[in-house]
Amino acid sequence: MKPLDGPILETALQAVSTALAHEGAEPETVVICGGAALLSLGFISRRTKDVDVLAGVHPVDGLVDPRPFSPALKNAVEEVAKALGLPPNWFNAGPADQVMAGLPEGFLSRLQRRDFGSHLTVFLPDRYDLIHLKLFAGVDQGPGRHWSDLKALNPTRDEMLAAARWVLGQDAGEVFPGVVRDALRIHDYADIADQL
Incomplete structure (x- = not known):
């Protein structure tokens, strides 16, 4: 196929x-x-x-x-x-x-x-919304194509912060905020993680 x-x-x-x-x-x-x-x-x-x-x-x-x-x-x-x-x-x-x-x-x-x-x-x-969706997929599914796709979208720091705040609202679980922050830190967005 x-x-x-x-x-x-x-x-x-x-x-x-x-x-x-x-x-x-x-x-x-x-x-x-x-x-x-x-x-x-x-x-x-x-x-x-x-x-x-x-x-x-x-x-x-x-x-x-x-x-x-x-x-x-x-x-x-x-x-x-x-x-x-x-x-x-x-x-x-x-x-x-x-x-x-x-x-x-x-x-x-x-x-x-x-x-x-x-x-x-x-x-x-829109590119802005794809950044949000790809960040959520990257956090949800771990390292791989979602993060490389996100890099291809070339988000600004403000766009990543907006996307990260939206992603936080997608799961009410107690551990999820930590998962989001850890994923951001692993992928060189520690400054974004610190603002959440």
Whole structure:
């Protein structure tokens, strides 16, 4: 199974739109995050294994839980996986719980829109919000690609402080603040850790 680079990602999303149109399905609108969003926005060049769907977008309700995908979207995604040799879960709602937990203030107003044909609209988080989400993923999952992605976003000290304060609010556990501070110190943000 091939990972997604920039051109394959664009082709795959366009193919989902085409498959939806071919089936006479309703157009779909989603917010994606993670590596696919960073790749799409040009912040990274590394490949990613999947497209993380953070939310669906409802014309009245705003961001909504994308689960379960509509039968038409599920079928289109499976069809594209087979056609392009992608993993079965290449398009998934893994991070969707984050919408319920809360997103950075103003998240919705900063989204960037990309249309893939007539039947798929993808919204991408702003760089400011990606810093928040990547810091949370880095704290949650430890050293690895999330921290290198965060470095690629080149956050200012003020942006990191804002992101760290938001991350603190994502878990009410007693040990979590210590985990956040330790992660920041390990990754050369001791000055940010000291301000929390």
